[in-house]
Every structure is written in structure tokens, then in C-alpha cells.
Amino acid sequence: MSYTIEHIATSLGAQAHGDVSLCITGAAEPASAGPDDLALALSPAFLADLAKGRARAAVILPDTDWQSLGLQAAIIAPRGRLAMAGLTQLLDQHPAFPASHNIHASAVTDGATIGAQCSVGPFTHIAATAQIGEGSRIGSHVSIGAGSAIGAGATVHSGARIGCNVRIGRGVVIQSGAVIGSDGFSFVTDGVSGPETAKATGGATRLEAPEHGAWHKLHSLGGVDIGDDVEIGANSTIDAGTIRATRVGRGTKIDNLVHIGHNVEVGEDCLLCGCTGIAGSVVIGNRVVLGGATAVGDHHRIGDDVVSGLGTMIMSNVPAGKVLLGYPAMRMDQSIDSYKALRRLARKPISGK
Secondary structure (H helix, E strand, O other): OOEEHHHHHHHHOOEEEEOOOOEEOEEEOHHHOOOOEEEEEOOHHHHHHHHHOOOOEEEEOOOOOOHHHOOOEEEEOOOHHHHHHHHHHHHOOOOOOOOOOEEOOOOEOOOOEEOOOOEEOOOOEEOOOOEEOOOOEEOOOOEEOOOOEEOOOOEEOOOOEEOOOEEEOOOOEEOOOOEEEEOOOOEEOOOOOHHHHHHHHOOOOOOOOOOOOOOEEOOOOOEEEEOOOOEEOOOOEEEOEOOOOEEEOOOOEEOOOOEEOOOOEEOOOOEEOOOOEEOOOOEEOOOOEEOOOOEEOOOOEEOOOOEEOOOOEEOOOEOOOOEEEOOOOEEHHHHHHHHHHHHHOOOOOOOOO
């Protein structure tokens, strides 16, 4: 499909200059842009690269002299990444999904309730008591368990696994390989276990072999509740709650390879970055951002608007608004100062060497 510069600018709520009737068919970095591409020149380095490509139009920052760059048209974007979000949404044609009203002949739906304008890809299984909201797109090799419900306009990519009693809101995006509603990791022994003793004593007691060491599984009956407009990344996992549901709030975005344990409650508009692990029964507030490979110990509470940096290990409750880094987590500026001090330690020669 092709779009005029005027149409794109209107979609982005941005200003356009020059030949706004010019048509483009895609977006590209300036150096590799062809004449039918809209170049994304949102930094000085990318502006310099315009001369290497053949773009006739570009998205640029305010106060950029677009005519001196040899462009025929330009779109002004005060907030570059926000403009890119709107542009990529406009250009994404979702070729991986069949047309609406198309349920592939190899899909097994068992009489499930499937709304209007839905598509279901090949080799997908939807249990009889599941419900799929109108306008949803389900890829190939997806499984959706009994008693689960997916809201209108959802997108479930190929190979996702949705277990039983999972409730998913409107407009949710689930990437390939995600598993939602798997059993929680919860076990108990007949007698007091080694980990229970270690936790109670703070590790001060030497552990001995218990008389009853076999582990008994606590089954997961609570399911999962996912709010509207949530995105769940590839190969991420969300465990079902034991008695009550594990919950993810509206608008939260979850990166690839994130694990959310049983009974966890995640608030609204959070960002959970790649390889983050959240242990069972953690409560996370709204607008929390956990950087890549953040780990959160079980039963802790994290307040609203907390931000953690890469590799942070959260081992206690965190008040609202804190910015954390390190292992164990501490205030980010203190963690950086601590690291700098460690690097400055004098290296004393080892005697006899």
C-alpha cells in the first residue's frame, strides 16, 4: 500500500511541508532509503546519511532546514520515537494473519464461541468452552484452554499457549511462544523443609537432611487475569494463581523471556524488560519499569513509579518513586558511587609473590 505525506502527517498529528501529495510505500533509515521510502532522520547522524540514500521525503525534528537537505517533502516530529510508533503502526500490514472470517480447515475449535471478524490459523486448537472476542486474530499452532476468554481485537501470534481459566482483555498482543496460565512453582514437604528453616533463621543454622523430603505440589486453580491493551513478549511465561488469579493490569507491556510467578499482581502501564523474573505473590504498583534481568524476591511489594536498572536484585519492599540499581538493590546514585569506590581500591601486592 502507498500513503501520501499528507495522510501520514494527519495520522501522526504532525505538520507536513513541501509536496504533501508525494506517495511512499515504506519507511527506511536514510542511508538505505529509496525514492518510495519515508526516511527517518531524527538525529544529526541520520540527517547526514540522507545524502547517501535516495529518499524524497523524511521525518525530521523541528528547526531542521529540510529544503537544504534536497528533500521534496518533510514531516515535523517534535517527539521522534512517538512519531515512529504511529508510523510503524500505520505501515504494519500483519501479513502473518489470514483475512477476517477465515478459520483454517485444520484448526480445531470444538464448538468454541468465536466472534465476528475473527481469523484462526492452521493447526490451532481452541477448547469448547473458550470464548474469542470479535475481530481477534489467532495465529497458527496456538492452543487456548477450557474456560479461557479473549477480548475483542486481540492478536495471538503463532505458537502461543494459553491455559485454562485465563481471562484476557481487549486489544491484547501475545507474541510467539508465550505461555499464559502454566502451573505455579509451589511445593511443600510433610515436615519443615530446609528452605523453611533457612528463611526462619536467616541461614544461621546448619541444615540437616529432613525426615520427610518429598515435595508435594500445590495445584494452580486461580488462573490468570490480563487487562486491556497488554502486550506479552515472545517466550514469556505467566503462571496461574494458586487460589486467586495472577493479574496483569491494563496497558502493561512485557518484554521477551520475562517470568511472572503465581499470585503476582502487576499494576497498570508497567514495563517489564527482557529476562526479568518476578517470584510468587509479589505486588507491583502502577507505571513501574523493571530494567532487563531485574529479579524480585517473593512476597515483596513495589510501589508506584519505581524504576530499576539493568540486573537489579530486589530483596525487600520498595517505596513509591524509588530509582534502584545493583545487587542488592539500592538507590541508583548510591549504587553507582559504590561501584566507583570499589574500582578505586588500591591493589596491594600479595606477599611472597
